[in-house]
Every structure is written in C-alpha cells, then in structure tokens.
Amino acid sequence: MVNLIITLSLYNDLQFPNYVWINDERTDEGEGYELVNVSVNDDDYEVFVDFLDANEMVITYETY
Numbered sequence: 001m002v003n004l005i006i007t008l009s010l011y012n013d014l015q016f017p018n019y020v021w022i023n024d025e026r027t028d029e030g031e032g033y034e035l036v037n038v039s040v041n042d043d044d045y046e047v048f049v050d051f052l053d054a055n056e057m058v059i060t061y062e063t064y
Helices: 042-054
Strands: 002-009 021-028 033-040 058-063
Touching (some): 002 042, 033 042, 042 058
Antiparallel strands (some): 002 033
16 A cells, blocks of 8 residues: 655646545645545556646645
8 A cells, every 4th residue: 555645736626546545635725735645555556646647736746
C-alpha cells in the first residue's frame, strides 16, 4: 500500500479512479487549495502517478 498527499486546485471536479481510497480531505480556502490523503495498492501506484501527472488540477503530490 502506498500513501500520498495530493494538493489540488480549489473547486476542482477531479474524480479519482475506483482503485484509490480517500483517507482524508481538507480545504484551505485562504491558501486556495485542497489537500487529499489517499492510498493505492502497490500494483496501481505507477498508473496512478501517470493519472496525476496528466491532470492539470493536481498542483503537487508526495508519497509518505
């Protein structure tokens, strides 16, 4: 299992794939972004990173 913190642009309509578990979501309107804590299986990690890289609503992502 791989855990990631994803920073998204505020008021986005991003729909995560079915293989992604959303653990927590926080919005910081003052800073203008949304933080999403997600988990994916090891086998899905590379495909998910490609999904994140291709999406313009994703500001940053980091594994932990």
